Amino acid sequence: MRQLLVAFFATAMLTACGTPTTETTTFTPPPVPAPLMETMPIPPVSGERLQWQPGHWNWNGSGYVWQPGEYVPGTGHGPLFQPGYWAQTPSGWVWQPARWTS
Numbered sequence: 001m002r003q004l005l006v007a008f009f010a011t012a013m014l015t016a017c018g019t020p021t022t023e024t025t026t027f028t029p030p031p032v033p034a035p036l037m038e039t040m041p042i043p044p045v046s047g048e049r050l051q052w053q054p055g056h057w058n059w060n061g062s063g064y065v066w067q068p069g070e071y072v073p074g075t076g077h078g079p080l081f082q083p084g085y086w087a088q089t090p091s092g093w094v095w096q097p098a099r100w101t102s
Helices: 002-017
Strands: 050-053 056-059 064-067 070-073 080-082 085-089 092-096 099-101
Touching: 056 085, 056 092
Parallel strands: none
Antiparallel strands: 050 070, 056 064, 080 099, 085 092
């Protein structure tokens, strides 16, 4: 865990040193770090069906910040839950939020 935190902060520091190209002001963040290991807690008592949404990295404009996993309501959605994920596109990495599919 300590090595992962050191690697994360080193990446964040190197990211801060990067400069955008002279022709554009668009900044492409570095590749997303590997997900952190987290233990799924016991779900809270609820009258509705809950689904665990795993944690993920959020880009805050200057570095990645870990968003811990959480239980989300499952009522009124399709039967299949697709967790959120980062997708690499021609313009950089883009967060695809979790969603329910049918």
